[in-house]
Amino acid sequence: MDTVAQLTIVRHGQSTANVAFADAQACGLADHGLTGRDADIELSPLGWQQATHLGRWLATRPADQIPEAVVCSPYRRARQTWAQAADTAATLGSPHPQACIDDRLGDRLMGDLELLTPLMIARRFPAEAARLAADGLYAYRPPGGETFDDVAARIGAVLTDLNSRHAGQRILVVAHDAVVVAVRHLLDRLSFTDLDAILTVTPVANTSLTRYVHADGRLALVEFAATPHLTG
Template sequence: MDTVSQLTIVRHGQSTANAAFADAQARGLDDHGLTGRDADIELSPLGWQQATHLGRWLATQPADQHPDVVVCSPYLRARQTWTQATDTAAAHGTRYPQAHIDDRLCDRLMGDLELLTPLMIATRFPAEAARLAADGLYTYRPPGGETFNDVTARVRAVLADLNTRHPGQRVLIVAHDAVVVAVRHILEELPFADLDAILAITPITNTSLTRYAHTNGRLDLVEFAAMPHLTQEDQHARLS
């Protein structure tokens, strides 16, 4: 077998930035009060609850579905999600692997626009807002930041390493919605325009799971943005 046997990507729980962005947008504010680095953004109270629900669900899964290897984004919100989930699962008698950190699984780098909402960009960087509108979300490169092709390149390298180092094993990634988009673009060869249409119907909700299984020499999509561990109340945080 030349690939991993199963690949699961979990998006982190709702972050304080997810919540602040949504609040600012709902109230039409051009500031959300957040400072610091995106990499240091923590889980919100809802995010902790989501990670706890994920852990309870993980505790119910059969041993032959547990990941052999877990790889995590270096961002705090992703690390907190897996730590909370595995601590919860352990409290229910089920132990999961500790995560290996891979810097290539970070969120899309936004450079000078880091932690800015669309309204904040329009107010502070109107020329960039116009360029974003002209280029489109996936091809736009923020000053000092990445296009989605850049994200895809580093995620592709991660997948190649996982296939080389862990063929035939079950692998779980804890990361960001941008990573999920990149994985679908790579494994299914879906154009970004097609992915955008899919996301308009099925957003990559916080702590949702996207899973691929090895069949006929390749990894095929089994489920996308699934939320078996979340209640309807928890599922409202569909934030980018």
């Protein structure tokens, strides 16, 4: 077997930025009050609860479904998600691996537009808002930031390394919705246009699970953006 046996990707729990962005948009505000770096954004109270639910669900998995290695984004919200989930599972008698941090699993870099809502971009950088509209979300490169092709390139390198180092093993990745999109682009050979249509119907929710298993010499999608573990 030249790939991992199973690849599960978890998006981090709800973050304080997720809440602030939604509140600002709902109220039509051009400011959300956030400061600092995106990488330092923490989980919201709901995000901690979601991570706890994830840990409880992990504790119910049979031995042959427990991940043999965990790889995590360096962003605080992702690290907090796994720490809370793993601690919860361990308390329930199901120890899980400590996460290895891979800097390549970070969220899409937005450069000068980091932590800005669409309205904030339109007000502060109208030329960039126009360029974003012209290029489209996936092809647009923010000043000092990344396109989705850039994200896919670094995630492709992560997948290559995982397959090389962990062939035949069950791997859990804790990261971001952009990482899930990049993985589906690479493994399912879907264009970003096709993915956009899928995401309109099934967004990558906080703490959702996307899972691939090895079949017929490749990793095949068996679950996408699933959330039953949050309500069970």
